[in-house]
Amino acid sequence: MCFLSGEVLGSTSELWALKYWGPAFYFCLINFILKYLYKGFIYEVSIRATGLGAVMAVGLYLVSFDNGLKVLGLYIVALTFFHFSEFVAVALTNPRTVTIDSFILNHSVQYAVAAVASWIEWTIEFYFFPGMKTYFWLSSFGVLMCFGGELLRKTAMFTAKTNFTHTVQFVKHPDHQLVTHGVYAMCRHPSYVGWFYWSIGTQIILLNPVCVVIYTLASWTFFRERVYAEEMTLLAFFGSEYTAYQRKVGTGLPFIRGYIPENVKQKVKDEHWSY
Numbered sequence: 001m002c003f004l005s006g007e008v009l010g011s012t013s014e015l016w017a018l019k020y021w022g023p024a025f026y027f028c029l030i031n032f033i034l035k036y037l038y039k040g041f042i043y044e045v046s047i048r049a050t051g052l053g054a055v056m057a058v059g060l061y062l063v064s065f066d067n068g069l070k071v072l073g074l075y076i077v078a079l080t081f082f083h084f085s086e087f088v089a090v091a092l093t094n095p096r097t098v099t100i101d102s103f104i105l106n107h108s109v110q111y112a113v114a115a116v117a118s119w120i121e122w123t124i125e126f127y128f129f130p131g132m133k134t135y136f137w138l139s140s141f142g143v144l145m146c147f148g149g150e151l152l153r154k155t156a157m158f159t160a161k162t163n164f165t166h167t168v169q170f171v172k173h174p175d176h177q178l179v180t181h182g183v184y185a186m187c188r189h190p191s192y193v194g195w196f197y198w199s200i201g202t203q204i205i206l207l208n209p210v211c212v213v214i215y216t217l218a219s220w221t222f223f224r225e226r227v228y229a230e231e232m233t234l235l236a237f238f239g240s241e242y243t244a245y246q247r248k249v250g251t252g253l254p255f256i257r258g259y260i261p262e263n264v265k266q267k268v269k270d271e272h273w274s275y
Contacts, residue, residue: 027054044100049084052103056080068126068133068207075122075205078146079115082198085150089157090166097165104166114218118203118211125208133207145201153194155183164191168230172237180245187252188245189230192223196253224256231259 027050034046055076062073083103090102125132157164159182162175169176183190199219203211234242251258 023054023058027051041100045087048100048103048105049087052080052084056084068122068130070136071133071139071206072122072126074139074143075202078143078198078202078205082146082150085154089154090164093157093161094164096162102166110218110222114211114215117214118206118208121208121211122206135207139205139207142201142204142206145204146198149194149196149198149201151194152183153191153198156190156194159183160191168226168233170233176237178234178238178241178245180249185249188249188258189223189227189251189253192227193252196220196223220253220256223253227251227253227256227258229259235259235261 030050031047034043034050038046059073059076059080062069062076064070065073083105086104087098087102091098122133160179163177163179187193196219199215200212203215231242231246238245246258246260
């Protein structure tokens with residue numbers, strides 16, 4: 001309402017404060033109301049969801065521009081929707097495991113560094129080479145990649161239901177089953193495949209040539225390690241059943257084989273056991 005009122009009424013000296021300080025005021029007011037209404041876990045969830053919604057609103061406003069701010073707005077919408085939908089998907093499919101971390105806002109230091117690096121690249125290129133950020137047809141391709149990646153990941157979560165978690169499980173629960181139907185019949189790790197292409201898509205949206213390369217290499221390395229770590233436990237849980245599944249279905253990630261018992265060269269890092 002604050003942003004759009006400026007477009008309709010004009011940015012006079014009286015309305016300037018409403019347009020640019022109004023959103024901050026409204027967010028503080030909403031935070032106060034939520035703090036009054038909710039306590040503990042519910043408040044922590046509500047304030048994060050509200051924060052993501054507020055940032056998404058800013059992104060939707062930026063999409064209305066016809067310069068490099070448009071691609072930044074598309075990126076913000078994709079990013080905020082991803083984190084919000086992660087929590088919602090976990091809450092709907094596996095509520096016993098839902099926590100504040102289900103938003104995966106605090107995924108890892110590496111994730112935060114990668115995000116900041118992409119913002120820095122966009123800022124530098126937008127300032128010095130604004131024309132680079134106006135290839136909207138290419139940015140739209142990134143939007144499609146993000147949409148496809150999101151759709152695949154969320155479909156995987158709803159297919160696996162309680163068998164899906166954000167962390168690699170070390171202990172097999174009585175109700176833990178090997179899921180091989182639906183999207184899992186096409187690839188062994190559809191949620192990782194979706195996230196892999198989503199992450200690359202975000203940088204295509206921003207038209208960040210440097211980060212497209214860096215994100216591709218970093219994401220590929222991360223998921224190579226993560227798949228290797230996860231399949232070690234899956235083979236321990238399901239034995240020959242998972243071995244047969246490996247032979248029939250690939251990982252879905254390019255040039256990643258997963259854990260093959262005779263492949264002893266690959267090592268697993270501690271950070272690849274979670275998220």
